[in-house]
Amino acid sequence: MAAKLKQTTVTAPVAGELVPLSVIHDPVFSKGLMGKGFGIEPSDGKISAPVSGAITMIASTKHAIGVKTADGMEVLVHMGIDTVELAGKPYQIMVKLGDQVTAGQAMATMDLASVKKAGKATTIITVITNTAAMGYQLFLNEVDQAVAAGDSVAMVTGKAKPAASSQPADEPVGDGKYDQLAHDIIKNVGGPANIKSLIHCITRLRFYLKDESIANTAVISGLDGVIDVTKGSGQYQVVIGPAVNDVYDAVIAQLGSQFADDDATKQAVADTTAAAKKQHPQNILELIQHGFGNIIGVMTASMIPVIGILAGSGILKGILAALTGFKVLSTTSGTYMVLNAIGDATFYFLPVILGFTAAKKLGSDPIVLAIVGGILIYPQIIAAAGKAATAQISFLGIPTHLVSYSASVFPIIVAAWLGAYVEKFLKKVIPLYLRSVFIPILEALILSVIVLVGVGPIITVISKGLADGILAIYNFSPALSGFVIGGLYQTMVIFGLHWGLIPIVINDIATNGHSYLNAILSVTMVAQGGAVLAVFLKSKDKKLKEISLAAAVSAFCGVTEPALYGVNLKYKRVFVWASIGSAFGGLITGLLRVNNYALSGSLIGFPAFITPNVGIGSNFYGYLISHYGTLIISTVLVFLFGFSDKMLAKNKTPKLDAAK
Incomplete structure (x- = not known):
């Protein structure tokens, strides 16, 4: 529904002399960087609400209060200039966050004498902070005259946004690729009034803020294009990644050049570049851990938007397996075909979805990366990868082994990470008037070739080597192989290295009618489900409990992605203890020589453990002992040692540069 033009009366928040913003001794306000408004030189310290609405912000130093009207107008009352340094001593706040106030209602008191004694100006400034986004026009009464608190001093016209709506976001800002992101970052660090200066290093925007407590870290961390937020060295650091230069330019364009410090930026870039290079020879193990942490962090962040549908799809697939x-239900029936498509589509097209979500996190082009994901699962490539006779191809004379990328995660994450660098390079060599046509297709071509010709064969070689090694261990000792496979299999799944084992399982079932190996793989699913079930039982966080329970049910239905990427990898200790539980579950499975008779597993796949022509017997009892034993072991280990709600606050996406 289109927004209507709305008129809003703004009243004086304090008694005193009404003055225009242009005479205020603070360039952030006087130049209108915070929005349109007015000032009052107060004659007393009783501060009231200039409009009716909800209290949305109270500065930790008490010098500023934000009010949002029912129509979406955001009004800031700023009490004094540079009064952050006074640490809230001159103020008494009479409202709290979420309170509904009416125009003229008392909000605070300000000790004018105390502020003046500290050498600070007492000017009370009232500004509309979303002026630009909403297109507000402010018509101010005659200035340089005395007003009383509650007097009508301005009329504002602009677009109304009904409170009953779902709080729609501000209208798009600018037409540049990073203009909206820049606007959202500025707004959520507290606006220009809260920014002293800004520099950047090789991956981060580094803000010097007046009051860090005003910054809305949770919102900034969730912005598309922001990887993480951290604090250090007196800076509020927003981790962007490879696109940091472009985002910095967009932020400075909106703030103004007076906020930039080119010399400090050059030094920060030089320092972080040197630190990153220095890490390579000095501590290779730490560098590997750093890189691994980055990959896992991006994987989990990219998966978060689809965890819910993945969990639901996994449950549907489990129900179909049981039916x-x-x-x-027959696998040839129309009912099965439709339901299976619904349950399977998210997994089949996962590279397309992750291409889009990962690109938004890493600063690549989301549409191009979605196309790259589509190329990886193109029907002819998938069909060729499934046959030994056609899997080995030649691309421009380069021998290439095709693999199935359907439901894969790691390859498209690699492509999304490389995408930002490829796009940056192409912008340097392609003229501006040709970029819109040639950059997208060339980027898709380069990234697809890198994955198909480079990543795919590497994964194939490693997975085949792992599969051969695991098979040799199994032939030597089923119990030992169960321990090794149980502990490592889900890690192999993360990097797509498990595909080497799948043909062995399929071949076993096709030629022998059963597979000991698939029984071991089955308990790894139960272990991940048990781990996330422990998180559900132990956590008091409502959102985490909801995700955990759905992920647990999905894992028990044979789909571990929601458990892996939604919870266990995000809180790494959970995954470690789940893998330990899985190793012991695999050991039990190997000792009991549990057999599997179909391509099914986990708790929902119990019919696959009933021996054909024999029925329920020793093998099924072995299944019950191994699988439910694994469930108990994994759940108890994670509950006792793997998780606590303290990890919610500590959990951060790994940082992308060496400087702290």
Whole structure:
């Protein structure tokens, strides 16, 4: 529904002399960088609400209060200039966050004498902070005259946004790629009035803020294009990644050049570049851990938007497996075909989805990366990868082994990470008037070739080597192989290295009618489900409990992605203890020689452990012992040692540069 033009009366928040913003001794306000408004030189210290609405912000130093009207107008009352340094001593706040106030209602008191004694100006400034986004026009009464608190001093016209709506976001800002992100970052660090200066290093925007407590870290961390937020060295650091130069330019363009410090920026870039280079020879293990942490962090961040649908799809696939296992539903029926498509589509097209979400996090082009994901699962490539006779191809004379990228995660994350660098390079060599046509297709071509010709064969070689090694261990000792496979398999899944084992399982079932190996793989799913179930039982966080329970059910239905990427990897200790539990579960499975008779597993796949023509017997009892034993072990280990709600506050996406 289109926004209507709305008129709002703004009253004087304090008694005194009404003055225009242009005479205020603070360039952030006088130049209108915070929005349109007015000032009052107060004659007393009783501060009231200039409009009716909800209290949305109270500065930790008490010098500023934000009010949002029912129509979406955001009004800031700023009490004094440079009064952050007074640490709130001159103020008494009479409202709290979330309170509904009416125009003229008392909000605070300000000790004018105390402020003047500290050498600070007492000017009370009232500004509309979303002026630009909403297109507000302010018509101010005659200035340089005395007003009383509660007097009508200005009329504002602009677009109304009904309170009953779902709080729509501000209208798009600018037409540059990073203009909106720049606007959102500025707004959520507290606006220009809260910024002293800004520099950047090789991956981060580094703000010097007047009051860090005003910054809305949770919102900034969730912005598309922001990887993380951290604090250090007196700076509020917003981690952007490879696109940091472009985002910095967009922020400075909106703030003004007076906020930039070119010399400090050059020094920060030089220092962080040197520190990053210095890490390579000095501590290779730490560098590997750093890189691994970055990859896992981006994977989990990219998966978060689809965790819910993945969990639901996993549960649907589990129900279908049970229905077909009990012969209630035939795999050739139309009902099965439609339901299976619904349950399977998210997994099949996962590279497309992750290409889009990962690109938004890493600063690549989301559409191009979605196309790259589509190329990886293009039907002809998938079909060729599934046959030994066609999997080995030649691309421009380069021998290439095709693999199936359907439901894969790691390859498209690599492509999204490289995408920002490829796009940056192409912008340097392609003229501006040709970029819109040639950069997207060339970027898609380069990234697709890198994955298909480079990443795919590497994964194939490593996974085949792991599969051969695991098979040799199994032939030597089923119990030992169960311990090794149980502990490592889900890590292999993360990097797409498990595909080397799948043909072995399929071949075992096709030629022998059963697979000991698949029984071991099955308990790894249960272990991940048990781990996330422990998080559900232990956490008091409502959102985490909701995700954890759905992920646990999905894992028990044979789909571990929601558990892995939604919870366990995000809180790494959970994954470690789950893998330990999984190793012991695999050991039990190997010792009992549990067999699997179909391509099914986890708790929902129990019919696959009933021996054909024999029925429920020793093998099924072995299944119950190994799988439910694994469930208990994994759940108890994570509950006792793997998780606490303290990890919610500590959890951060790994940092992308060496400087702290």
